[in-house]
Amino acid sequence: MKRFIYLSCLVMLFGLFGPRLSSAQSSAGVEGLLDKINRLPGTERQQKLVEGARKEGELVWYSTMNRENSQELINLFEKEHPYIRVKLLNGSAVQTMTRINSEYSARNYLFDITHIRGLFLLPLRKKQIIAAYRSPYRDALRPGYKDNEGYFNAIFTQGQLFILNKNLVKSQDYPKSLEDLLAPKWKSQLGMDDESYDWLAALMDYYGEEKGKQFAEQLGRQELNFRKGNNLLGQLVAAGEIPLMVDGYNHTGYLLKTKQAPIELLFPEPYVTAKTPTGIWIGSYAPHPHTAALFVDFLLSKRGQEVMAAQGRWVSRQDVRYLVDPGTRRVQTVSPIKWGERTAELVELFDKLIMRKAGRSS
Secondary structure (H helix, E strand, O other): OHHHHHHHHHHHHHHHOOOOOOHHHHHHOHHHHHHHHHOOOHHHHHHHHHHHHHHHOEEEEEEOOOHHHHHHHHHHHHHHOOOOEEEEEEOOHHHHHHHHHHHHHOOOOOOOEEEEEHHHHHHHHHOOOEEOOOOHHHHHEOOOOEOOOOOOEEEEEOEEEEEEEOOOOOHHHOOOEOHHHHOHHHOOOEEEEOOOHHHHHHHHHHHOHHHHHHHHHHHHOOOOEEEOOHHHHHHHHHOOOOOEEEEEEHHHHHHHHHOOOOEEEEOOEOOEEEOOOEEEEEEOOOOOHHHHHHHHHHHHOHHHHHHHHHOOOEEOEOOOOOOOOOOOOOEEEOOHHHHHOOHHHHHHHHHHHHOOOOOOOO
């Protein structure tokens, strides 16, 4: 059922269902307003945003980040801007995409800000749900974390590494590479998120599509334990229910280690997957556009980025270091441009090649 919902969401977002907003409507609204403000000198620009935000007094944030981390950022933002109250609605990427698509199709414009993996950039832009915003803080971002037009401003990505339980796996048996996972001893011992589509995309990017598909099919024969949610899987590994997680997020592992969980984090050879960077987007009909722009600036600022880095995330600014650092290992970052138009295909390949022989958990 969840797969049907996911694919239906993708179909709708690619414009096969529902009305599309006209380009005239979109450009004349929030995007035009913010573009005009961004042309002002720095001090005057900031003053204009603050004046507008004081009148609006509110921000609606559809967050796909866990609630605890989201609230930490909100508390700091509201401390800097005490005249603003942030309304937070948490949900998964699929839930959030379904919600905003349904709202915009019904011309019910409720959200100001959302952030979702970059795979959704093209459908969001095609449906004209998001506005371009050329924040001045974009200049500090790492390569690949922004586009030229202002539709893509990324706040972080997630590295995917092995998370294993040290009580269940002896140090001499630690896998060093992806290929090690194909050994017979790992059959039924591996865990994986059942929406780990970026992981498959990176596999095909690194090895080439045919060889990558062959590897994915071999991994599928290992009868992986699938669960919905990276955090849940990390907790199951820490609790000793699953020995090793194939695609653990760097910040999931970091937070577990800070809680003294009996886990180890391993960067696999020959590369470490980095998911498509997560973009922060302003709705093209955001009801509080000045406040939305201030919040995007905050998330891209050094202070905001340092908070997310302290949560264990691989953030987008070049001047903020990673706490879970891959060092000199190759990082294979999934391109939102290449894979954005092939997301439905990627979902089908993941189901067919990796999940085909595994029992699914709900």
